Amino acid sequence: MKIVVLKFGGTSVGTISKIKKVAKIIRDYKKKNYSVIVVSSAMSGVTNELIKKSQEISKNFSPSEYDALISSGEQISCSLLAGRLIDEGYMSRSWLAWQIPIFTIGSFKNSRINKINKIKILKYLKKGGIPIITGFQGINDQQRITTIGRGGSDASAIMLSKFFNAIRCIIYTDVEGVYTTDPNKLKKAKKIKVISYEEMLEMASLGAKVMQPVSIQDARLNRIDIEVKSSFVKRSGTLITKRSNISDNKIVTGISSTLNDAKVTLVGVKDRPGVAASIFKPLSKNLINVDMVVQNISANGKDTDLTFTIKSDDLRKTRKIIKDNKSIKFKKLLLEKEVSKVSIIGVGMITTPGVSFRMFQALAKKKINIKVISTSEIKISVLVDKRNTKKALATLHKEFKLEN
Amino acid sequence: MKIVVLKFGGTSVGTISKIKKVAKIIRDYKKKNYSVIVVSSAMSGVTNELIKKSQEISKNFSPSEYDALISSGEQISCSLLAGRLIDEGYMSRSWLAWQIPIFTIGSFKNSRINKINKIKILKYLKKGGIPIITGFQGINDQQRITTIGRGGSDASAIMLSKFFNAIRCIIYTDVEGVYTTDPNKLKKAKKIKVISYEEMLEMASLGAKVMQPVSIQDARLNRIDIEVKSSFVKRSGTLITKRSNISDNKIVTGISSTLNDAKVTLVGVKDRPGVAASIFKPLSKNLINVDMVVQNISANGKDTDLTFTIKSDDLRKTRKIIKDNKSIKFKKLLLEKEVSKVSIIGVGMITTPGVSFRMFQALAKKKINIKVISTSEIKISVLVDKRNTKKALATLHKEFKLEN
Numbered sequence: 001m002k003i004v005v006l007k008f009g010g011t012s013v014g015t016i017s018k019i020k021k022v023a024k025i026i027r028d029y030k031k032k033n034y035s036v037i038v039v040s041s042a043m044s045g046v047t048n049e050l051i052k053k054s055q056e057i058s059k060n061f062s063p064s065e066y067d068a069l070i071s072s073g074e075q076i077s078c079s080l081l082a083g084r085l086i087d088e089g090y091m092s093r094s095w096l097a098w099q100i101p102i103f104t105i106g107s108f109k110n111s112r113i114n115k116i117n118k119i120k121i122l123k124y125l126k127k128g129g130i131p132i133i134t135g136f137q138g139i140n141d142q143q144r145i146t147t148i149g150r151g152g153s154d155a156s157a158i159m160l161s162k163f164f165n166a167i168r169c170i171i172y173t174d175v176e177g178v179y180t181t182d183p184n185k186l187k188k189a190k191k192i193k194v195i196s197y198e199e200m201l202e203m204a205s206l207g208a209k210v211m212q213p214v215s216i217q218d219a220r221l222n223r224i225d226i227e228v229k230s231s232f233v234k235r236s237g238t239l240i241t242k243r244s245n246i247s248d249n250k251i252v253t254g255i256s257s258t259l260n261d262a263k264v265t266l267v268g269v270k271d272r273p274g275v276a277a278s279i280f281k282p283l284s285k286n287l288i289n290v291d292m293v294v295q296n297i298s299a300n301g302k303d304t305d306l307t308f309t310i311k312s313d314d315l316r317k318t319r320k321i322i323k324d325n326k327s328i329k330f331k332k333l334l335l336e337k338e339v340s341k342v343s344i345i346g347v348g349m350i351t352t353p354g355v356s357f358r359m360f361q362a363l364a365k366k367k368i369n370i371k372v373i374s375t376s377e378i379k380i381s382v383l384v385d386k387r388n389t390k391k392a393l394a395t396l397h398k399e400f401k402l403e404n
Numbered sequence: 405m406k407i408v409v410l411k412f413g414g415t416s417v418g419t420i421s422k423i424k425k426v427a428k429i430i431r432d433y434k435k436k437n438y439s440v441i442v443v444s445s446a447m448s449g450v451t452n453e454l455i456k457k458s459q460e461i462s463k464n465f466s467p468s469e470y471d472a473l474i475s476s477g478e479q480i481s482c483s484l485l486a487g488r489l490i491d492e493g494y495m496s497r498s499w500l501a502w503q504i505p506i507f508t509i510g511s512f513k514n515s516r517i518n519k520i521n522k523i524k525i526l527k528y529l530k531k532g533g534i535p536i537i538t539g540f541q542g543i544n545d546q547q548r549i550t551t552i553g554r555g556g557s558d559a560s561a562i563m564l565s566k567f568f569n570a571i572r573c574i575i576y577t578d579v580e581g582v583y584t585t586d587p588n589k590l591k592k593a594k595k596i597k598v599i600s601y602e603e604m605l606e607m608a609s610l611g612a613k614v615m616q617p618v619s620i621q622d623a624r625l626n627r628i629d630i631e632v633k634s635s636f637v638k639r640s641g642t643l644i645t646k647r648s649n650i651s652d653n654k655i656v657t658g659i660s661s662t663l664n665d666a667k668v669t670l671v672g673v674k675d676r677p678g679v680a681a682s683i684f685k686p687l688s689k690n691l692i693n694v695d696m697v698v699q700n701i702s703a704n705g706k707d708t709d710l711t712f713t714i715k716s717d718d719l720r721k722t723r724k725i726i727k728d729n730k731s732i733k734f735k736k737l738l739l740e741k742e743v744s745k746v747s748i749i750g751v752g753m754i755t756t757p758g759v760s761f762r763m764f765q766a767l768a769k770k771k772i773n774i775k776v777i778s779t780s781e782i783k784i785s786v787l788v789d790k791r792n793t794k795k796a797l798a799t800l801h802k803e804f805k806l807e808n
């Protein structure tokens with residue numbers, strides 16, 4: 001059996017006419033003699049409406065009942081989709097997570113798939129059936145419905161691909177794939193044909209919203225090829241696979257940028273162990289997420305400057321925490337509310353020297369000032385004025401030949 | 405354990421604020437040291453919306469997927485209600501039919517409860533928990549979700565009462581109970597305090613919409629006392645019980661009337677075997693429901709007059725069928741479009757002679773002409789002109805002292 005797993009997101013099954021289109025996509029795979037396993041999210045809007053109801057009932061709605069409540073969303077979309085395929089003469093049925101079952105571990109609202117019983121679904125596939133499986137959910141060892149906190153239905157699709165040895169996992173969504181950069185910010189952005197898990201992870205964590213990092217990581221660990229494509233436009237999407245499957249690695253695969261970042265610099269901090277911790281501990285306690293952190297080696301061996309970025313919304317709170325906490329010693333506090341992190345990502349840069357130099361030079365030529373630099377194995381990030389974001393994106397997109 | 409089963413209909417859980425009120429009703433029973441089993445319908449409107457979606461997907465939507473689809477409605481209401489009780493500090497949880505399980509037999513969309521596994525719920529009740537059980541559904545031996553065709557959540561409540569030996573089954577709905585006659589037609593209608601299953605069956609089949617006949621019949625067969633009451637007004641409702649529990653049987657307990665009936669009379673039909681069948685077979689084939697049927701003994705031993713009633717909407721179709729069907733022989737066809745069936749119901753009439761005489765005389769005094777008469781053990785029905793319906797109801801209501 002050549003098994004493919006097709007996952008449809010909430011917007012893909014958002015209306016009755018969209019569900020009919022999805023049925024057509026499924027039929028096309030079936031006609032090509034694939035054994036098709038379908039995973040569906042809830043119709044877009046349904047889950048939010050249920051969450052709203054729960055909040056009206058209780059400000060602190062029980063997590064176990066929350067899972068029982070919102071899991072109904074996928075039950076609705078899956079039975080409608082199966083009903084459509086049956087209407088068209090196909091053998092299909094909805095499979096609710098408990099009917100398979102799909103077992104999860106962890107807590108309510110935040111569980112993860114641990115085991116999938118393959119027997120019934122394999123038998124059903126062998127008979128030629130098209131199972132439509134509820135994404136985003138499972139049952140725990142108490143037979144209670146659980147939902148998958150992060151990754152949602154994508155995570156369901158990836159784990160199903162793993163357990164059933166699918167030759168491919170296709171994530172149908174409302175975008176055509178992964179782009180070299182956000183097409184809303186740069187018109188010249190191109191769809192990436194193939195990208196490694198690692199690059200995709202960096203893209204995702206830096207703001208490309210196609211898939212959640214946790215799902216990409218699951219796919220990477222289980223070596224599952226993922227294709228991200230549109231359920232509305234019939235074009236090839238983006239293949240996410242392991243590095244060794246990619247022949248022509250570009251130096252840079254994609255460029256991402258963040259918005260609404262703020263920069264905080266503490267000038268003249270004592271350069272001794274435990275100082276950074278004394279600053280970040282109260283921030284973490286207050287759920288303030290610290291992103292880039294840069295600390296220079298102190299010239300005099302006593303003082304140092306510490307810079308980090310946070311979300312702009314957290315700036316006022318952060319300022320108060322630092323000012324109020326007497327154990328944090330520094331000479332001066334510098335705040336910049338509107339900065340943007342621009343990052344180039346590519347596995348090619350591991351083997352190509354001088355990439356950072358090219359990046360810095362290209363930005364300098366356009367008079368874009370770099371405030372902070374941070375690098376990882378396959379990524380270089382710089383902090384620039386927010387007003388320079390688009391210019392920086394365009395400059396780097398051209399410099400690294402992503403427009404071709 | 406003193407177990408009570410509380411069932412809440414769709415209007416009772418129709419909004420978030422109504423669900424909060426329902427939680428209060430449940431708490432009151434819990435405080436009186438009852439072990440409470442709750443059964444809930446879907447929030448009013450939800451089921452219809454889901455059915456509409458299924459019809460948009462397919463004109464002939466798969467029955468098995470239909471059941472998977474609409475059963476989500478009770479999942480939503482039950483988890484919301486359980487969430488509310490938890491919020492208020494009670495031990496509660498939603499129990500979906502498959503988690504118990506509640507087993508059904510029969511076909512999809514029209515199954516009935518066959519067996520309920522008591523172990524988990526009993527354990528939960530002993531710990532002090534309040535189970536909120538999804539009405540209207542179960543699973544079949546293939547572990548697929550099924551819905552209960554007739555009776556719906558009422559049937560679930562009655563079967564749960566049976567399996568758990570509940571001391572009472574209370575049906576919370578949007579009316580205060582069962583009335584001597586429809587309060588919309590006669591202001592003087594009174595709430596009936598206690599009524600026998602048999603009378604209730606007649607009332608239900610004659611148009612009183614409080615409960616479906618099949619549920620009343622289930623309760624009768626299993627000797628389960630049902631109380632019907634309002635979830636909005638804190639007053640005692642109507643107790644439906646066995647005859648021997650009722651001490652002061654009135655002669656007549658209630659009066660019902662139908663609207664939109666039509667009368668068909670075939671004059672001069674051959675009085676020989678098979679004639680009635682030859683008339684009713686084509687009607688039944690065309691899904692025309694025949695209600696009262698009266699045939700007089702023929703005077704000459706050859707011809708007879710056959711009268712029956714149907715819904716007014718079916719009159720045109722019926723006329724055509726009779727005219728077109730050459731095997732139906734008669735001399736004359738008389739049609740009356742607007743008639744009404746008025747029935748008095750009461751177990752007391754079994755032991756009281758002269759009830760029908762009193763009925764006919766009372767109507768005659770008011771110059772109300774009786775067109776057709778039909779009687780059963782505990783019911784006398786007459787057909788009158790539609791315009792006389794209200795007058796007939798008022799006359800009989802007074803005659804049989806239902807206003808006291």
